[in-house]
Amino acid sequence: MFDNNEHTVVLLSDVDAEIDRLLMSSPPQVAEAARYHFSAGGARVRAQLGLGAATALKLSPKVAMACALAPELLHNASLIHDDLQDGDEVRRDTPAVWSRYGKDVAISTGDLLISAAYVAIANHPNPAAALGAVHHAVTVTIDGQTQDCRTDCPTPERWATIAALKSGPLIALPICLALIAAKVEGQDTAIRAGNALAVAYQTLDDIEDRDSDLANGSTNICLSLEAVGNAPVFAKNIACDRAYAALLTARKHANALPSNAGASLVTLANLLESKLKDIDHAT
């Protein structure tokens, strides 16, 4: 997805190989469930962000791997646990881990991936600061997920807050880990970019899932905008416009990061904008 990967010595396939290696020393049933989850797809966006930032900041391959691997593993742990918490039976067009392997295996698989994410930090040059950044990201993600589970139809503003809490920290984390390793400032800026990207990404998802979310009683920005008096077609337009604005915000913060460390965030923003335009212009 990102062109900048070809300039780094660590490739996305190396990250997948490292995940495989981690799973080889894991309990068989949990490793099988994790492999099943990863093999169902996923663009490894957070790993790509980490590799991109590491390349821009000229970090070593070992450190680049740490920046890519920890957020990617945490993201997938959160998907496995979220699907169980939300009762979502399908992920990436196949049964979710809990639906395929049972709830107990899904809990253990998510636990293992959280633990593995922290082991990846062993290769970070500033483990103490990196551990703090990872825990902060986990804490805020859990906050967002907990609020999401307990909210039926939030106001549009509250929807955006929850989307940023739930998905922003793990988008920003790969950049934050690379910044810490390079000893340069910008973590707050990266987090603001991550939050804006999270809102844009979740809006795209919600526009596509509006009908199924209505049927399932899930939160959705279109339904939140409809609930405050907008007709469905206008709700979609407003959602699109807010997502465009979020992408502008994301690019502004990403471009403000030192040493081009936010280039991969800009690439992600461009990709999301292209998808948004397709959806916006679809009837």
Next chain:
Amino acid sequence: MFDNNEHTVVLLSDVDAEIDRLLMSSPPQVAEAARYHFSAGGARVRAQLGLGAATALKLSPKVAMACALAPELLHNASLIHDDLQDGDEVRRDTPAVWSRYGKDVAISTGDLLISAAYVAIANHPNPAAALGAVHHAVTVTIDGQTQDCRTDCPTPERWATIAALKSGPLIALPICLALIAAKVEGQDTAIRAGNALAVAYQTLDDIEDRDSDLANGSTNICLSLEAVGNAPVFAKNIACDRAYAALLTARKHANALPSNAGASLVTLANLLESKLKDIDHAT
């Protein structure tokens, strides 16, 4: 419970205060559930083991806290997730977290405590090795829990393997973290002591819970011994004798650790033996 705490500058109450501090920056609902869980009791055995080993090895208060805190947080995370996985509604005579706060909050609370355990490692002098030891302990614990969930009535030998896998690693972990910090050998020995203590501890628990485990269909060493042809009274006697033997094994390994690092394990073995005698002599 352990006398040796009075010789260290870090007290068990300091560990509880540090847990409180960690929860202050946590999402409110999750922090409330975690506080509820911790306030219901628990002897903080793993924290005490860490403080004891740190005192014996003359580690600094900051490192002692890391050795105590990480295993204690992981243990409690495992209790919260295990109760949900096993469908156990009661823990320490009060409703289990999932039963009181819901399954989604229980999953998030366990996740938060796993993450917080790793942050505690930030103060360890060899974070890379410590992270590896923590992840190894988590991996084996998950293996034990997964096997336990999937086993109805194991043979007595398999029961012991699962008990060691499930509870041994987090008993040994505080000692292992202290040994790594002091740059002395003995991790394998500590793990063997931990495994033996786990078998003794679980046997005690099973003898007390034999009737309720029979009713609930839970695994239990007494039921496993009965299933291979022993009358209940003989099954209890065999279980007691195996627990005494496990405690001898635990003491042997604990005493083999350098610099008296296993003293707190011996104290735990003595405590368990005293409880075992009470049960053994009860009609």
